[in-house]
Amino acid sequence: MDVRHLSFRLLQVYVRVVQVENISAAARQLHLTQPTVSLQLKKLSEIVGETLIVIQKQQFTLTSSGEALYRAACDVLSRFDDFNSELTELRGGRQGKLSVAIVNTAQYLMPRILGPFYQQFPNIDVTLHIANRAQILHRFEHQLDDIYLFSHPPSGEQVIAKPIVKNPLQVIAPLGHWAAGIKQIDFTALKQERFLLRELGSASRLMFESWLSSQGIELSHSMQIDSNEAIRLGVVSGLGLSVISAHTLVEGREKLAVLDVKGFPINSHWYLVRSSQRRLSHASSTLIQFIDQHLAEIVDAAWLLDSDLNAKDVKDPTSR
Structure with missing residues (x-):
C-alpha cells in the first residue's frame, strides 16, 4: 500500500x-x-x-x-484530534471530544459524574449515549465510543474493565406485601410470586437468573418489562415483585419495600470499560483520572468499593 x-x-x-x-x-x-x-x-x-x-x-x-x-483510521484521526486539543491547551484552554455509552440503569450514576466533570472541564465536549445492554454491546463491538459503563461487562482479551461503584441487586415488593418486614426470608417462599424482569440480555436479569440457577430455583410466573421505571411502578401497583439495582430505588419516588431475603443483595459493580485495541484519547484519560480522584466526593460512601477492588484495571472481568 x-x-x-x-x-x-x-x-x-x-x-x-x-x-x-x-x-x-x-x-x-x-x-x-x-x-x-x-x-x-x-x-x-x-x-x-x-x-x-x-x-x-x-x-x-x-x-x-x-x-x-x-482500527488504524480511528487511531490516526484520534491522534490528530488530540493534537488539536493539545494545541488548544498550550494556548491556555482544555478542550476535546469524548463519547460515553452507558446501559440504561447507569443513567442514575453517570450524570452525577459528568456534572462536576463539566464544571472543571467546560471545554471538553461530552456526548452521552444511553441504551439497553444489547445496544451498548453493539456500540462496544464497533468501537463507536471512547468509554463505556456496564454492570456486566463484555468478555474478551481486548476488554479493559475497572470496577468503580457497587451495584447491589435487591428484591422489592409493594409496601403492603406479606413478606415486608420479615427477617431473612427464604427465596423459595417467594418463587410462586410473579416477578417482573428486564429484557433478555439485561445485566440485572442475567445476574438474577444466574443466582436462581445456582440455588436450583425456577420461577413460577414472570413478566418482561423493558424499563426500570415501569418495573418500579408495576411493583407499587401490585403487579409483582422484582430484583432491581439499588441505584434505581434511590432515584425513584415510589414507595416500595426492600425485602430481607437470604442471599440478597446480589453483589455486583459498575465497570468503566474500554478496549485495549483503541488508543485512550486525551479527553478519555482526563475523565478516567477525574473519576479516580473525585468519585468519593460525588457518590454516597455506601456505594464506594473496597480499595483492593478499585486498585487497577482488569481484563475480561467475567472470567473471574
Missing part, C-alpha cells in the same frame, strides 16, 4: 461508513452524494489492495483487512 495516496478525508469517509453500516446514511451525514462516497470507498480499496467491505442482501460486513484499516 502506498500511503502517499491516502488522505484524511478518505479515512474520515471510511470511518463514518463503518460506524453507520450504510453508505447512503453516511453520505447524508457527511453532506456528500451516495455515488461520491461509493467512489471514495472504491479508491480506498484500490489503495489498500484489498476488499474492505462486503455488502450482500443489505448485510454490511467488514473483511479482516477492513477491520484492520478501521
Whole structure:
C-alpha cells in the first residue's frame, strides 16, 4: 500500500461508513452524494489492495483487512484530534471530544459524574449515549465510543474493565406485601410470586437468573418489562415483585419495600470499560483520572468499593 495516496478525508469517509453500516446514511451525514462516497470507498480499496467491505442482501460486513484499516483510521484521526486539543491547551484552554455509552440503569450514576466533570472541564465536549445492554454491546463491538459503563461487562482479551461503584441487586415488593418486614426470608417462599424482569440480555436479569440457577430455583410466573421505571411502578401497583439495582430505588419516588431475603443483595459493580485495541484519547484519560480522584466526593460512601477492588484495571472481568 502506498500511503502517499491516502488522505484524511478518505479515512474520515471510511470511518463514518463503518460506524453507520450504510453508505447512503453516511453520505447524508457527511453532506456528500451516495455515488461520491461509493467512489471514495472504491479508491480506498484500490489503495489498500484489498476488499474492505462486503455488502450482500443489505448485510454490511467488514473483511479482516477492513477491520484492520478501521482500527488504524480511528487511531490516526484520534491522534490528530488530540493534537488539536493539545494545541488548544498550550494556548491556555482544555478542550476535546469524548463519547460515553452507558446501559440504561447507569443513567442514575453517570450524570452525577459528568456534572462536576463539566464544571472543571467546560471545554471538553461530552456526548452521552444511553441504551439497553444489547445496544451498548453493539456500540462496544464497533468501537463507536471512547468509554463505556456496564454492570456486566463484555468478555474478551481486548476488554479493559475497572470496577468503580457497587451495584447491589435487591428484591422489592409493594409496601403492603406479606413478606415486608420479615427477617431473612427464604427465596423459595417467594418463587410462586410473579416477578417482573428486564429484557433478555439485561445485566440485572442475567445476574438474577444466574443466582436462581445456582440455588436450583425456577420461577413460577414472570413478566418482561423493558424499563426500570415501569418495573418500579408495576411493583407499587401490585403487579409483582422484582430484583432491581439499588441505584434505581434511590432515584425513584415510589414507595416500595426492600425485602430481607437470604442471599440478597446480589453483589455486583459498575465497570468503566474500554478496549485495549483503541488508543485512550486525551479527553478519555482526563475523565478516567477525574473519576479516580473525585468519585468519593460525588457518590454516597455506601456505594464506594473496597480499595483492593478499585486498585487497577482488569481484563475480561467475567472470567473471574
